[in-house]
Amino acid sequence: MGKQIEIICVGNELLIGKILNTNANWLAKRATSLGMTVKRVTVVSDDVAEIATATRESLKRKPKLIITTGGLGPTFDDKTLEGIAKALNRKLEVNQKAFGMVRKKYETYAKEGKIEKVELTPPRVKMAKLPEGSKPLPNPVGTAPGVNIKVGGTLLVALPGVPSEMEAIFEESVAPLIKKEAGATVFFERSVFADGIMESALAPLIDRVMRDNSYVYIKSHPKSQEKKPHLEVHFSTTANSHETARKRVDGAVAQLSRLIEENGGTIRPQDDKQEC
Amino acid sequence: MGKQIEIICVGNELLIGKILNTNANWLAKRATSLGMTVKRVTVVSDDVAEIATATRESLKRKPKLIITTGGLGPTFDDKTLEGIAKALNRKLEVNQKAFGMVRKKYETYAKEGKIEKVELTPPRVKMAKLPEGSKPLPNPVGTAPGVNIKVGGTLLVALPGVPSEMEAIFEESVAPLIKKEAGATVFFERSVFADGIMESALAPLIDRVMRDNSYVYIKSHPKSQEKKPHLEVHFSTTANSHETARKRVDGAVAQLSRLIEENGGTIRPQDDKQEC
Numbered sequence: 090m091g092k093q094i095e096i097i098c099v100g101n102e103l104l105i106g107k108i109l110n111t112n113a114n115w116l117a118k119r120a121t122s123l124g125m126t127v128k129r130v131t132v133v134s135d136d137v138a139e140i141a142t143a144t145r146e147s148l149k150r151k152p153k154l155i156i157t158t159g160g161l162g163p164t165f166d167d168k169t170l171e172g173i174a175k176a177l178n179r180k181l182e183v184n185q186k187a188f189g190m191v192r193k194k195y196e197t198y199a200k201e202g203k204i205e206k207v208e209l210t211p212p213r214v215k216m217a218k219l220p221e222g223s224k225p226l227p228n229p230v231g232t233a234p235g236v237n238i239k240v241g242g243t244l245l246v247a248l249p250g251v252p253s254e255m256e257a258i259f260e261e262s263v264a265p266l267i268k269k270e271a272g273a274t275v276f277f278e279r280s281v282f283a284d285g286i287m288e289s290a291l292a293p294l295i296d297r298v299m300r301d302n303s304y305v306y307i308k309s310h311p312k313s314q315e316k317k318p319h320l321e322v323h324f325s326t327t328a329n330s331h332e333t334a335r336k337r338v339d340g341a342v343a344q345l346s347r348l349i350e351e352n353g354g355t356i357r358p359q360d361d362k363q364e365c
Numbered sequence: 366m367g368k369q370i371e372i373i374c375v376g377n378e379l380l381i382g383k384i385l386n387t388n389a390n391w392l393a394k395r396a397t398s399l400g401m402t403v404k405r406v407t408v409v410s411d412d413v414a415e416i417a418t419a420t421r422e423s424l425k426r427k428p429k430l431i432i433t434t435g436g437l438g439p440t441f442d443d444k445t446l447e448g449i450a451k452a453l454n455r456k457l458e459v460n461q462k463a464f465g466m467v468r469k470k471y472e473t474y475a476k477e478g479k480i481e482k483v484e485l486t487p488p489r490v491k492m493a494k495l496p497e498g499s500k501p502l503p504n505p506v507g508t509a510p511g512v513n514i515k516v517g518g519t520l521l522v523a524l525p526g527v528p529s530e531m532e533a534i535f536e537e538s539v540a541p542l543i544k545k546e547a548g549a550t551v552f553f554e555r556s557v558f559a560d561g562i563m564e565s566a567l568a569p570l571i572d573r574v575m576r577d578n579s580y581v582y583i584k585s586h587p588k589s590q591e592k593k594p595h596l597e598v599h600f601s602t603t604a605n606s607h608e609t610a611r612k613r614v615d616g617a618v619a620q621l622s623r624l625i626e627e628n629g630g631t632i633r634p635q636d637d638k639q640e641c
Contacts, residue, residue: 101584104403105601106394107554110386113408118382127380129415132389132406135584139405146422163565165572166584203593204563212568231587232565251587278383287480289439289508292488296441308377308411308442311507311527317479325381 092153092270094120096130097143099159099169100250103132112158112255119259120154123267124274124327128152135160140172148176148243153270155243156263159250161233163212169247170236174220177240187217187225187234194232226262230254235262277334278325279359281342283309286354287318294348295322302341304328321359368429368546370401373419374408375435375445376526388434388531395535396430399543400550400603404428411436416448424452424519429546431519432539435526437509439488445523446512450496453516463493463501463510470508502538506530511538553610554601555635557618559585562630563594570624571598578617580604597635 096116102108110132117127131147133139140160147155160169174181191214195207216233219225226235226246231254236247246263248255283291288311295307310321324341328334346356372392378384386408393403407423409415416436423431436445450457467490471483492509495501502511502522507530512523522539524531559567564587571583586597600617604610622632 101582102586102599103390104393104406105397105552105554106390106392106403107599109390110406114379114382114385116382117380121381127382128410129419130380130386130406130408134404143405162587164568164585165575198563204566210565210569212565216565276381278381287474289486289488289492290480292440293486299441306377309440310378311438323378323383 092125092267093128093150094125094154094156095128095147095150095152096120097140097147097155097157098130098132098250099135099140099157099172100132101134101166104134112250112252115252115256116156116158116259119264120156120267121276123264124276125154125267126327135166135168137168137172137175140169141175144173144176144245148240148245151241152243154267155245156259157245157247158255161216161236161247161249163215163233167215167233170219173236173238173245173247177220177238179221181218182221183214183217184219184223184225187219187223187236188214190225190227190234191217191232194228226258228254229257229261231257237262274327274329275331275334276325276327277331277338278323279338279342280321280323281346281359282312282357283318283320283322283349284355284357285317286320286349286352288320290352291320291322291349291354294345294352298341298345298348301344302337305337305341307341307345368401368543369404369426370396370430370432371404371423371426371428372396372406373416373423373431373433374406374526375411375416375433375448376408377410377442379408380410388526388528391528391532392432392434392535395540396432396543397552399540400552401430401543402603411442411444413444413448413451416445417451420449420452420521424516424521427517428519430543431521432535433521433523434531437492437511437523437525439491439509443491443509446495449512449514449521449523453496453514455497457494458497459490459493460495460499460501463495463499463512464490466501466503466510467493467508470504502534504530505533505537513538550603550605551607551610552601552603553607553614554599555614555618556597556599557622557635558588558633559594559596559598559625560631560633561593562596562625562628564596566628567596567598567625567630570621570628574617574621574624577620578613581613581617583617583621 113130160167224237235258238245312319324338389406436443500513511534514521588595600614
């Protein structure tokens with residue numbers, strides 16, 4: 090079991106279904122591949138009280154890491170830092186390091202002709218107003234810095250909602266911290282396809298293989314019901330080395346494949362056997 | 366402000382980033398279009414305690430509707446109903462109406478030659494074990510019925526995780542209930558593209574238009590920073606009629622467009638002006 094992480098996504102556009110939550114998916118995949126266990130994803134609106142409540146609830150569950158996405162920009166509805174400050178009972182203040190990062194960005198934009206002159210208007214300064222005790226994280230591809238706040242045993246990291254900015258700050262400033270913490274944990278997964286056996290008939294076979302392979306998690310996903318049952322069976326494990334992880338999964342795949350064939354089904358490997 | 370709904374998605378595959386949460390997106394869009402307000406989306410693992418906790422927390426916030434997705438199937442890791450039963454302190458019992466639905470499905474599968482004979486094995490009966498006081502909802506395209514449970518002023522609905530089944534049960538059994546409750550509420554949205562103005566310069570203009578149009582919500586989404594700022598500006602409102610909603614949004618679009626042009630930017634309508 091890896092160290093626990095929770096993801097909090099802020100944005101009305103997610104709650105009206107305007108956009109798919111690709112940020113949560115990307116972060117879940119990356120954190121899992123780095124050996125962490127994602128315990129929960131929470132999506133709330135651009136509302137200070139909602140953000141504060143979700144942050145407080147998450148902190149109470151004491152994960153090692155909380156990552157928020159969205160709400161760091163210059164507009165009135167970018168309220169994530171105000172919500173976090175409220176949850177932590179800290180003030181928002183202009184962080185000098187963050188202010189330097191933001192100023193530098195606008196100097197570059199002026200040089201590139203995107204803006205006429207460097208004017209640090211209130212919406213621009215807003216991006217440098219962080220909860221007391223925060224550390225800004227450089228944004229290599231956008232304007233608003235990420236934010237790093239230590240709260241007891243939890244590291245709280247706020248990232249922008251624009252995917253390219255979120256991913257860039259994660260890779261540059263968050264992944265290295267996780268790698269240092271997590272040590273050599275490896276996540277390994279593999280899928281096979283089972284045909285000619287119904288999910289309800291497969292269920293007791295999976296039960297048996299999971300009892301015999303205690304570190305491997307197996308889950309079936311029905312892919313089509315129309316004519317004949319077609320199921321994806323997904324195996325995963327977390328281990329200290331790639332070899333151990335692969336050996337465990339391969340053993341479980343072999344056992345379940347035999348059982349499925351004994352029960353009249355057929356097994357087909359999935360091409361994208363992968364380690365992430 | 367429409368009636369509130371919360372969505373709880375159950376599934377390890379979401380938390381390891383194996384799949385995108387398209388179910389939450391679909392439900393958010395449909396519930397919004399029916400005049401409801403989605404307050405929160407929560408994603409938890411296939412774990413009875415996690416499901417129970419998320420359900421209890423959600424019930425405490427007293428939304429009109431809670432929809433869960435996933436975890437209704439025949440396998441050991443389909444634990445949503447066990448989690449809900451735990452949250453409500455109710456027993457799981459074979460529901461006769463649900464049992465009839467499941468049996469009928471396997472009779473059809475036998476007729477179609479998918480299975481040799483109708484055997485109601487424990488994994489199959491499991492799909493008819495519902496928390497006491499539940500009403501099963503017919504599944505027009507799959508095996509496991511949906512579940513409808515009244516808890517105080519909240520309606521708790523459990524839907525399968527397979528998108529086609531989730532959508533079919535929603536349309537057949539949930540949407541009609543929402544329409545009856547919500548009355549004639551309409552959600553209306555429209556986007557325009559703004560070029561040549563930075564998000565930080567647009568922010569105070571949006572502020573002003575939202576002050577002048579108190580029922581319209583406006584949010585800017587940066588689309589590219591590379592060369593020149595390119596922003597999507599999204600307007601939305603909920604009203605009692607389509608005409609009122611459209612008039613409100615059109616008024617706000619017109620005012621913001623003027624302000625953007627006065628500030629050196631250009632405005633371009635988005636083709637997919639739409640009502641959902």
